Amino acid sequence: xxxxxxxxxxxxxxxxxxxxxxxxxxxxxxxxxxxxxxxxxxxxxxxxxxxxxxxxxxxxxxxxxxxxxxxxxxxxxxxxxxxxxxxxxxxxxxxxxxxxxxxxxxxxxxxxxxxxxxxxxxxxxxxxxxxxxxxxxxxxxxxxxxxxxxxxxxxxxxxxxxxxxxxxxxxxxxxxxxxxxxxxxxxxxxxxxxxxxxxxxxxxxxxxxxxxxxxxxxxxxxxxxxxxxxxxxxxxxxxxxxxxxxxxxxxxxxxxxxxxxxxxxxxxxxxxxxxxxxxxxxxxxxxxxxxxxxxxxxxxxxxxxxxxxxxxxxxxxxxxxxxxxxxxxxxxxxxxxxxxxxxxxxxxxxxxxxxxxxxxxxxxxxxxxxxxxxxxxxxxxxxxxxxxxxxxxxxxxxxxxxxxxxxxxxxxxxxxxxxxxxxxxxxxxxxxxxxxxxxxxxxxxxxxxxxxxxxxxxxxxxxxxxxxxxxxxxxxxxxxxxxxxxxxxxxxxxxxxxxxxxxxxxxxxxxxxxxxxxxxxxxxxxxxxxxxxxxxxxxxxxxxxxxxxxxxxxxxxxxxxxxxxxxxx
Numbered sequence: 001x002x003x004x005x006x007x008x009x010x011x012x013x014x015x016x017x018x019x020x021x022x023x024x025x026x027x028x029x030x031x032x033x034x035x036x037x038x039x040x041x042x043x044x045x046x047x048x049x050x051x052x053x054x055x056x057x058x059x060x061x062x063x064x065x066x067x068x069x070x071x072x073x074x075x076x077x078x079x080x081x082x083x084x085x086x087x088x089x090x091x092x093x094x095x096x097x098x099x100x101x102x103x104x105x106x107x108x109x110x111x112x113x114x115x116x117x118x119x120x121x122x123x124x125x126x127x128x129x130x131x132x133x134x135x136x137x138x139x140x141x142x143x144x145x146x147x148x149x150x151x152x153x154x155x156x157x158x159x160x161x162x163x164x165x166x167x168x169x170x171x172x173x174x175x176x177x178x179x180x181x182x183x184x185x186x187x188x189x190x191x192x193x194x195x196x197x198x199x200x201x202x203x204x205x206x207x208x209x210x211x212x213x214x215x216x217x218x219x220x221x222x223x224x225x226x227x228x229x230x231x232x233x234x235x236x237x238x239x240x241x242x243x244x245x246x247x248x249x250x251x252x253x254x255x256x257x258x259x260x261x262x263x264x265x266x267x268x269x270x271x272x273x274x275x276x277x278x279x280x281x282x283x284x285x286x287x288x289x290x291x292x293x294x295x296x297x298x299x300x301x302x303x304x305x306x307x308x309x310x311x312x313x314x315x316x317x318x319x320x321x322x323x324x325x326x327x328x329x330x331x332x333x334x335x336x337x338x339x340x341x342x343x344x345x346x347x348x349x350x351x352x353x354x355x356x357x358x359x360x361x362x363x364x365x366x367x368x369x370x371x372x373x374x375x376x377x378x379x380x381x382x383x384x385x386x387x388x389x390x391x392x393x394x395x396x397x398x399x400x401x402x403x404x405x406x407x408x409x410x411x412x413x414x415x416x417x418x419x420x421x422x423x424x425x426x427x428x429x430x431x432x433x434x435x436x437x438x439x440x441x442x443x444x445x446x447x448x449x450x451x452x453x454x455x456x457x458x459x460x461x462x463x464x465x466x467x468x469x470x471x472x473x474x475x476x477x478x479x480x481x482x483x484x485x486x487x488x489x490x491x492x493x494x495x496x497x498x499x500x501x502x503x504x505x506x507x508x509x510x511x512x513x514x515x516x517x518x519x520x521x522x523x524x525x526x527x528x529x530x531x532x533x534x535x536x537x538x539x540x541x542x543x544x545x546x547x548x549x550x551x552x553x554x555x556x557x558x559x560x561x562x563x564x565x566x567x568x569x
Contacts, residue, residue, distance in 0.1 A: 002048035004100075006281050009093040014086045016058075016093070018079040022047055032066045032079055034058060040066075040081065051099040057084040094270035094277070095400070097432035102285040111155030111163040154188055156350040157422030158430070159292055159310070165422060177415040180348045192351040204369050204461055210470045212374045218327075223381070225329045227322075229389045229398045271397045276404050283407075285429040293433045311442050313352035314427055315359040315386070318399065320344045321406045322389075323367065323382045332405075337413035340406060342370045347419045356445045357458075365459040376456060376463065383450060390443035396436055403428050 006021040018040065025044045033041040038054040059082035069078040083090075092098065155163050166184045169175040175184065180199065181192060272280065292310070320343035324336045345362045346352040353359040360383065367379040389398045407424045410416045456463050 002043075003046050004282055005042075005044075005047040005049055006278050007049060007096075008277055008281070009096070011083075011090060011093060013089075015080050015082050016053070016090065018042075018051070018081070020044075020047075020049065020077045020079065021075065022077060023075050027070060030068065030070070030077065032068045034063055034066050034081065037063065037084070040079070042077075042079070044077070050101050052101070053090070053099060056088075056090050058082060059084050094272055094280070095396075095432040096280045097283075097285055097429045100281075100285065102287045102429060104287045109162055109165055111161055154186070156184060156189075158286075158313070158426035159288065161286075161288075161426070162422045165418060169418070174415065178418055179350065180342075181350055184350055189351065192349050196345065196349045196351055200365060200369055201461075206466045209368060209374050209461075209463070210466055213467060213470060218373070219378075221329065222326055222378075225326060227325055227330060227385065228401065229385070229392065271394065272401065272404075276401065279404050279407070280400075280428075283425055283428060286426050288426060288429060293430065308355055309352065310430065311438070312354060312356050312359040313346055313423070314399075314431070315356065315442070315446070316344050316346045316353055316363060317406065317423060317427060318386055318389070318402055319359070319363040319382060320347075321402050321409075322385050323371065323379075324409075325402075325405070326382065326385065327371075327373065332409050336409050337416045339371050340409060341416045341419060343367060346423055347416070350422075356442065357449055360446065360449050360455070361458045364455060365461065368459065368461060368463070376459075380450070380455065383446065387443055387446055387450075390439045390446065393436070395439040395443075396431065396434065399431055399439070400428065403431065 008019045008021075010017045010019070020042060022044055025047070030044040031042070035041070036054075037057040037060065038052060040049075040051045040053070042049040042051075061082070066079060066081060070076075071078065155161060157165075164185065166175050166179070169178060170183065170185065176182070181187060181195070187195070270277070320340040323343060324332065324339045327339075328336060341347040343363055343366050345366070353362050364376070364379045364383070367382070368374045368376060389395055389402070392398060403424060407420050407428070410419050410424065
């Protein structure tokens with residue numbers, strides 16, 4: 001089976017340049033052919049590539065065999081092709097899924113078989129798409145119709161297209177690690193939702209939620225982190241605030257432009273990194289029915305419609321990624337694949353939401369049950385970040401970058417890689433066929449749901465009751481502290497009063513003793529006793545010492561000492 005090579009596209013005002021990266025090829029095996037004014041065929045064993053640039057067309061003189069240049073130093077083949085309308089800029093050349101023929105999925109894995117038939121109205125449909133301003137590129141899948149086959153199993157995945165993928169995993173017991181759903185092949189969609197809701201109610205931990213109501217030590221760091229979808233806006237703002245270039249700078253820039261005017265330089269203003277471009281050009285995109293690609297861009301207001309299902313399922317994938325991207329500050333951990341899978345109803349239970357409201361409630365509910373940080377305010381912040389992606393002028397590229405990083409996280413995991421096959425890869429192909437107007441309509445619906453302010457009640461976890469218990473205990477403890485402090489102050493005042501009254505009584509007694517001793521001194525006429533009484537007022541000298549001093553100093557020891565003792569007694 002031929003391999004799809006990695007390739008990159010760029011363009012000038014007059015031509016499109018296809019750069020194909022190949023290794024270990026024979027030059028004589030290289031074939032490049034252009035037909036139908038829009039389709040490029042490249043073949044160099046073991047590589048094969050077909051790109052359909054319709055509705056854009058190449059110069060009629062370029063039909064047939066096209067020249068190519070091989071550079072052995074970097075192992076690339078450069079294929080320049082002249083445009084039919086010189087000076088026209090072809091948009092979104094970096095969305096390579098619009099140009100590539102998707103890969104057919106083995107029929108044993110499909111819940112619906114794709115049947116290719118001729119469609120006489122294909123050209124009319126292409127004209128209508130062009131006139132409506134939708135530059136969705138028709139591929140060979142544009143003539144595909146869907147036909148349901150009888151099956152004892154129930155479909156799942158993107159568009160409910162897949163089946164039997166988890167059969168072998170269930171036999172080996174690995175499916176229990178990959179999914180929360182015990183029997184994915186034989187469980188009805190309605191039963192999946194019922195089991196999921198029951199399991200969530202059982203897993204909810206009120207104590208853990210009460211603990212996470214408080215600000216976590218990571219809160220400030222996470223809130224201060226600037227993700228890649230915010231960096232672009234920040235750079236634009238900074239550029240708008242920069243000073244105007246000087247006249248010398250303008251002159252130098254003009255001279256440079258004039259010097260290269262004769263040499264048209266290819267441009268590729270793609271926001272994707274080299275690794276992301278590699279993924280976009282080598283992902284095995286599954287074949288998706290044409291009616292899904294064409295009709296889903298018209299977001300229906302009816303709940304449960306096909307377009308509503310697809311857009312809601314996209315939100316169910318993006319929100320878990322945004323949650324993890326913010327929590328890890330752009331550096332995924334070994335737990336990122338588990339976190340994303342656990343938060344997504346689609347990846348964990350094969351139960352994608354049917355409406356945007358269900359997507360909002362379902363993912364927020366799981367944010368409060370399973371991940372490290374279970375905080376409703378943080379969940380609302382995650383949705384606000386997603387809104388900034390959907391509402392940006394370059395929203396499609398930002399969504400694709402999110403899906404690519406999500407795909408890389410799941411691909412490197414031990415158990416969760418199957419989510420790429422049934423959800424992420426089809427969505428990557430589908431999103432590249434949509435336009436920005438679809439994202440805008442989705443953003444308005446999400447904003448409308450958030451503005452209702454009923455998310456705490458909608459998740460149906462009795463959050464208000466648990467929060468009242470926590471904050472009520474805090475208020476009661478605060479009241480108890482206030483009461484105890486007032487009681488302590490009252491008791492201290494009472495003690496102070498007792499001490500003051502006691503001090504007064506003791507001082508009165510001491511004064512009485514002093515008066516009696518002074519009377520005794522007058523009788524003895526001894527000055528030494530009067531000086532000793534001063535020591536007694538300090539309440540330091542013991543009475544025995546005073547008595548000894550009095551006896552020793554008295555001119556009449558027997559008489560003075562007896563009188564003094566009697567007075568003291």
